[in-house]
Amino acid sequence: xxxxxxxxxxxxxxxxxxALAALGFVLIYKASDVINFAQGEFLLIxxxxxxxxxxxxxxxxxxxxxxxxxxxxxxxVLIERLILRPMxxxxxxxxxxxxxxxxxxxxxxxxxxxxxxxxxxxxxxxxQAVQILGAKVGADRLWAIGIAMLMLLVFNLFFxxxxxxxAMRAVADDQTAALSMGISVSHIFAWAWALAAVSAxxxxxLVANIVGVGPELSNFGLRVFPVVILGGLDSIPGAIIGxxxxxxxxxxxxxxxxxxxxxxxxxxxxILILMIRPYxxxxxxxxxxx
Amino acid sequence: xxxxxxxxxxxxxMALRKTPAQRIRLAILxxxxxxFPFFASRYYLTLANQVGIAVIGAIGLNILVGYTGQISxxxxxxxxxxxxxxxxxxxxxxxxxxxxxxxxALFTALVxxxxxxxxxxxxxxYLAIATLAAQVIILWIVTHWKAVTGxxxxxxxxTPKLFGVKMNTDFNFYWVIWGIAVLITIITVNLFRxxxxxxxxxxxxxxxAASVMGIDLFRYxxxxxxxxxxxxxxxxxxxxxxxxxxxxxxFTMDVSVTYLAMIIIxxxxxxxxxxxxxxxxxxxxxxxxxxxxxxxxxxxxxxxxIPFIQLAIFGLVIIIFLxxxxxxxxxxxxxxxxxxxxxxxxx
Numbered sequence: 001x002x003x004x005x006x007x008x009x010x011x012x013x014x015x016x017x018x019a020l021a022a023l024g025f026v027l028i029y030k031a032s033d034v035i036n037f038a039q040g041e042f043l044l045i046x047x048x049x050x051x052x053x054x055x056x057x058x059x060x061x062x063x064x065x066x067x068x069x070x071x072x073x074x075x076x077v078l079i080e081r082l083i084l085r086p087m088x089x090x091x092x093x094x095x096x097x098x099x100x101x102x103x104x105x106x107x108x109x110x111x112x113x114x115x116x117x118x119x120x121x122x123x124x125x126x127x128q129a130v131q132i133l134g135a136k137v138g139a140d141r142l143w144a145i146g147i148a149m150l151m152l153l154v155f156n157l158f159f160x161x162x163x164x165x166x167a168m169r170a171v172a173d174d175q176t177a178a179l180s181m182g183i184s185v186s187h188i189f190a191w192a193w194a195l196a197a198v199s200a201x202x203x204x205x206l207v208a209n210i211v212g213v214g215p216e217l218s219n220f221g222l223r224v225f226p227v228v229i230l231g232g233l234d235s236i237p238g239a240i241i242g243x244x245x246x247x248x249x250x251x252x253x254x255x256x257x258x259x260x261x262x263x264x265x266x267x268x269x270x271i272l273i274l275m276i277r278p279y280x281x282x283x284x285x286x287x288x289x290x
Numbered sequence: 291x292x293x294x295x296x297x298x299x300x301x302x303x304m305a306l307r308k309t310p311a312q313r314i315r316l317a318i319l320x321x322x323x324x325x326f327p328f329f330a331s332r333y334y335l336t337l338a339n340q341v342g343i344a345v346i347g348a349i350g351l352n353i354l355v356g357y358t359g360q361i362s363x364x365x366x367x368x369x370x371x372x373x374x375x376x377x378x379x380x381x382x383x384x385x386x387x388x389x390x391x392x393x394x395a396l397f398t399a400l401v402x403x404x405x406x407x408x409x410x411x412x413x414x415x416y417l418a419i420a421t422l423a424a425q426v427i428i429l430w431i432v433t434h435w436k437a438v439t440g441x442x443x444x445x446x447x448x449t450p451k452l453f454g455v456k457m458n459t460d461f462n463f464y465w466v467i468w469g470i471a472v473l474i475t476i477i478t479v480n481l482f483r484x485x486x487x488x489x490x491x492x493x494x495x496x497x498x499a500a501s502v503m504g505i506d507l508f509r510y511x512x513x514x515x516x517x518x519x520x521x522x523x524x525x526x527x528x529x530x531x532x533x534x535x536x537x538x539x540x541f542t543m544d545v546s547v548t549y550l551a552m553i554i555i556x557x558x559x560x561x562x563x564x565x566x567x568x569x570x571x572x573x574x575x576x577x578x579x580x581x582x583x584x585x586x587x588x589x590x591x592x593x594x595x596i597p598f599i600q601l602a603i604f605g606l607v608i609i610i611f612l613x614x615x616x617x618x619x620x621x622x623x624x625x626x627x628x629x630x631x632x633x634x635x636x637x
């Protein structure tokens with residue numbers, strides 16, 4: 001029972017972080033039909049930026065977080081403008097490859113600035129163990145779950161209440177109709193990339209606080225694929241629920257079965273979902289079928 | 291003064307080499323390939339062998355991605371299947387190295403066809419993600435099935451010998467690699483003159499139209515996966531016997547991405563493009579390393595940065611090509627030829 005609780009909480013933490021990373025991925029896909037293979041690198045950059053702000057410049061973590069998020073917004077907008085805009089109307093493989101190229105470039109930049117070795121991260125969130133129902137859990141993990149949930153709530157509010165959020169949904173739904181209603185589609189694409197960078201940067205900061213920073217954080221870029229396929233590529237609630245399901249499954253298989261099965265199980269699920277229900281749990285049922 | 295290439299007979303139109311210039315270029319290329327090992331140093335021979343293996347792998351991937359339009363992110367894993375099959379057959383079962391290569395390629399074709407099955411239901415993006423999953427799953431099996439593959443430790447393959455001569459020297463294996471590369475080139479160029487090849491291209495251009503015209507999508511897509519994986523498996527098997535060591539780290543996702551970059555930078559759906567891309571992507575990191583070493587005297591810090599510079603330039607080259615020349619090196623090569631053929635009236 002204690003192990004179960006422990007695994008559940010670990011799974012929820014990882015799931016919440018995965019959900020945040022997947023959220024950005026879904027945003028970009030929803031708005032512009034682009035699959036972003038550089039999402040893991042966005043997370044990596046977020047983690048290293050907060051590391052630089054807190055450890056190298058000695059700022060308070062709230063101020064550091066604000067600056068990190070501002071840089072993330074700038075980065076997202078720049079990437080959309082310089083790299084993705086020329087790719088509009090190009091075949092799918094070109095769009096996939098350009099984000100793959102981008103991921104190599106970003107990883108190289110991060111490694112050049114901060115080196116290739118994992119660095120410890122002095123936690124800015126309390127880490128002492130907390131007893132919950134008999135299981136011992138680091139408080140930072142609880143904080144991570146809380147912050148991730150809060151962020152997901154904020155994003156949800158953004159999409160249902162704010163003008164920009166509603167405009168983004170309109171563009172995702174029908175670009176031509178949105179354009180004729182006076183919405184600037186290119187503006188919305190920039191928003192999507194900026195928000196994706198922000199949600200990934202927050203996920204990166206949370207991961208950095210728990211396990212430290214290192215180049216292997218970019219692995220999250222691959223780990224979001226099972227999440228978004230399970231939840232549905234164009235569904236924001238899907239990204240959240242998919243993230244939590246995959247996070248829990250990884251934790252349970254890692255804890256009870258082991259053998260590294262937790263690394264491969266999400267991808268087996270991915271293949272199964274693609275064969276049975278390619279639009280995932282919550283995605284729209286319009287799908288390219290052969 | 292010629293203003294273009296015109297044909298007066300059907301045979302001319304069907305010929306693989308249509309102009310005297312093409313025939314002369316081919317003759318020069320063959321001469322270069324045949325004489326290269328006799329004057330090149332060991333370093334350049336090693337590079338030539340790496341390019342040769344990359345050419346075979348790139349042609350294999352281009353058959354699937356460039357000609358048939360099925361995006362695959364699983365190239366690295368399929369090469370791993372070829373390399374490990376060849377390595378295990380020779381190391382554990384005593385199969386001669388030359389026999390293990392075709393067997394490994396056939397087995398890779400089988401595995402490739404299996405992972406091609408989702409293509410019957412999915413296309414485009416979803417197929418790309420399915421092959422990504424195939425890459426992760428196959429590599430996981432390779433690193434966790436210790437009894438057969440040796441897990442994360444490298445699999446050591448016995449030195450290949452032919453009539454008592456050690457074959458895995460750069461000079462001797464050059465002939466093996468480039469012999470197979472030339473053979474694959476001839477087969478591929480001709481494949482796309484048969485109705486199989488034409489069917490692949492039709493599926494790429496418009497699958498519904500292809501199906502209406504009587505092309506069995508099920509059969510031809512699987513066939514494309516099989517042929518492509520066969521060639522890719524060949525490249526993997528050659529790599530195993532050339533290096534005499536098989537290590538899972540040589541077949542990661544990065545390898546899949548590198549091969550995709552080769553065919554995109556070279557030119558999708560073109561054998562010449564596969565050659566140009568494979569050479570470019572293999573020689574570029576070597577060039578950067580050499581430049582970095584040369585600059586070490588003035589910038590001592592540069593040596594540690596070389597891997598990062600390679601990675602950054604790799605990413606930059608992909609982005610720049612896709613934005614400015616999406617049809618790749620093959621298009622640039624064509625433009626150069628056209629310029630000189632039509633000079634001075636190039637418009």
